[in-house]
Amino acid sequence: MMNHKILLIEDHMEMAENISSILQFAQYQVEVAKDGKSGVEMAQKSPPDLILCDIMMPELDGYSVLHILSHDPKTADIPFIFLTAKADKKDFREGMNLGADDYITKPFEGLDLLKVVEMRLKKRDASLSPEEEGKDEQIIAGTSKEVNLNLEDLSVKLQSRKFRKKDLIYMEGQHPNVLFQIRKGCVKTFKINSFGKELITGFHRPGDFLGYVALLENGSYVENAEALEELELDVISKEDFLTMVYGHKETAQRFFKLLSGRIDELEKRLLEIAYHSVRQRVASVLLLLSQETAGNRGEYIIKIARKDIANIVGTTTETLNRTLADFKDEKLIDIRVEGLAMLDREKLIRIQYQ
Numbered sequence: 125m126m127n128h129k130i131l132l133i134e135d136h137m138e139m140a141e142n143i144s145s146i147l148q149f150a151q152y153q154v155e156v157a158k159d160g161k162s163g164v165e166m167a168q169k170s171p172p173d174l175i176l177c178d179i180m181m182p183e184l185d186g187y188s189v190l191h192i193l194s195h196d197p198k199t200a201d202i203p204f205i206f207l208t209a210k211a212d213k214k215d216f217r218e219g220m221n222l223g224a225d226d227y228i229t230k231p232f233e234g235l236d237l238l239k240v241v242e243m244r245l246k247k248r249d250a251s252l253s254p255e256e257e258g259k260d261e262q263i264i265a266g267t268s269k270e271v272n273l274n275l276e277d278l279s280v281k282l283q284s285r286k287f288r289k290k291d292l293i294y295m296e297g298q299h300p301n302v303l304f305q306i307r308k309g310c311v312k313t314f315k316i317n318s319f320g321k322e323l324i325t326g327f328h329r330p331g332d333f334l335g336y337v338a339l340l341e342n343g344s345y346v347e348n349a350e351a352l353e354e355l356e357l358d359v360i361s362k363e364d365f366l367t368m369v370y371g372h373k374e375t376a377q378r379f380f381k382l383l384s385g386r387i388d389e390l391e392k393r394l395l396e397i398a399y400h401s402v403r404q405r406v407a408s409v410l411l412l413l414s415q416e417t418a419g420n421r422g423e424y425i426i427k428i429a430r431k432d433i434a435n436i437v438g439t440t441t442e443t444l445n446r447t448l449a450d451f452k453d454e455k456l457i458d459i460r461v462e463g464l465a466m467l468d469r470e471k472l473i474r475i476q477y478q
Contacts, residue, residue, distance in 0.1 A: 128245055129153040131172040133163030133189060134207065135181045139230075143176065143207075146234045147241070160184030164192050167199050174203045174245055176228075194223050203244040229470055239477050283359040293349040293357070294335065300345060303365040304334040309355035312432060313347045324436040327352075327413065327428070339365055352428065405437045406447045407475040410457070414466045424466035 130152050134140040137158070144154045155172065157163035161184045167175060175193070179186035186206055193199040206227040226240055284307070287293060293304065296315065311328040325347050328334060338345050339362055360368075400408070413433070414424040426433070434444040448464070451457045456472055458465040466472070 127153065128173040129155065129170075130241070131155050131157065131163065131167055131175045133157045133160060133175065133177040133181075133186070135159050135178060139178075143237065146237055150238055152241070160186065160189045163189055167193055167202070168196060171199050171202060173248065174205065174241060176205050176207060176241075178207045180209070190224060203248050205240060205244065227473075229474075236474075236477060285357045285359055287351040287355040287357070289351055289353050289355075291351045291355070293351065293355075294345050295348050296345050298345050299343075300335045300338045301362045303336055303339060303360045303362070305358045305360075306330050306332050306334070307356045307358050310352040311349055311355065312352055312428075313349050314435065315347050322431075322435050323438070324432060327436075336365075340369070352432075402437070402439050402443055402447055403450075404476055405439070406433075406444060406451070407472045409433060409437050410451075410464065410466065411469065411472055411476060414469070424469065425460070425463045426466075427463035 130147055132140060132143055132147070132154055134143065134156065135158055140156050140158075144156055147154045155166060157166050160177075160181050163175075163177065164184070177186045177189055190204055190206075193202065193204070203225045204223070206224050207230060208227055209230050225244055228237055228240055285304075287309075293311065294300065306328060308330060311332075311334060312324055313326045313328065313334070314322050314324045316322055334349055334357075335345065410426065410433075413426045413428060413436075430444060430448075431441055434441045437444060448457065448459065451472075452459055454471070456466075456468045456475075458467055
């Protein structure tokens with residue numbers, strides 16, 4: 125928490141003073157911009173560790189601020205959190221589609237603000253190696269999407285493989301000889317315990333890499349990978365991958381960032397299972413899956429089987445169904461033939477951090 129610099133972009137001075145005071149009490153360094161234009165200038169001149177930005181501002185609104193900063197290499201990877209009125213549900217969807225990391229509804233409790241800020245800063249710090257902290261160069265983040273690395277751009281020989289729904293791509297214990305990148309479709313990775321119970325370790329979408337951990341460790345797969353729908357993968361041989369990694373420093377750094385981000389995400393899920401209620405964990409997983417599967421298409425519907433959702437939550441299907449029924453009664457979700465529809469993501473986020 126110490127020494128992190130936060131840029132607050134807020135045109136309402138009383139609100140800005142209140143937020144600034146809360147953050148300063150928590151020993152954050154806070155800079156305040158009174159409008160979107162000055163906020164962009166301040167961020168570009170001296171990039172902060174995190175940005176809190178109001179949406180409704182004259183001249184340059186929050187969406188425009190995010191658009192400008194996300195296209196500047198010096199500021200593109202700074203965690204960006206929107207501040208929005210509770211009634212403006214459309215703001216959340218539009219903001220997340222533009223690339224915002226999170227949002228906080230007004231009015232909010234000081235503890236809610238600090239929890240969101242702390243979580244986003246921890247995730248940012250985990251994606252930085254010690255020698256990169258404090259530099260002005262672009263930060264390489266910890267997921268395949270954020271790394272923005274495509275095998276087609278690396279001048280290596282590619283093959284393409286197709287899989288049907290429920291086909292296994294690889295199994296735990298097998299030794300890898302290729303690297304996969306998802307071109308089309310969705311994949312789940314999972315482990316099976318001694319009692320035959322499945323524990324899902326991740327869901328992966330187009331742009332994500334599969335199998336790089338085992339290749340980097342020169343070991344075997346520690347999990348299974350299964351196609352959740354019709355799937356198309358780009359494939360590169362183990363030899364070409366290792367030559368590419370050890371022969372190009374930037375490429376190596378990007379894959380190590382992927383590994384760092386993966387460890388951070390798994391650690392977060394273990395902590396949630398240990399300390400969060402089932403209700404909190406279900407809300408967290410629904411938010412994760414709706415982001416992962418919806419992307420920028422604008423419709424937040426989860427089409428993943430209930431059994432798989434229960435496995436990633438770490439509970440039984442029966443307990444999951446009871447929780448989903450409660451969420452439906454509270455009008456947080458709708459249970460449809462095509463899947464689970466998110467009706468009120470704002471309240472789900474609040475449940476996640478309760």
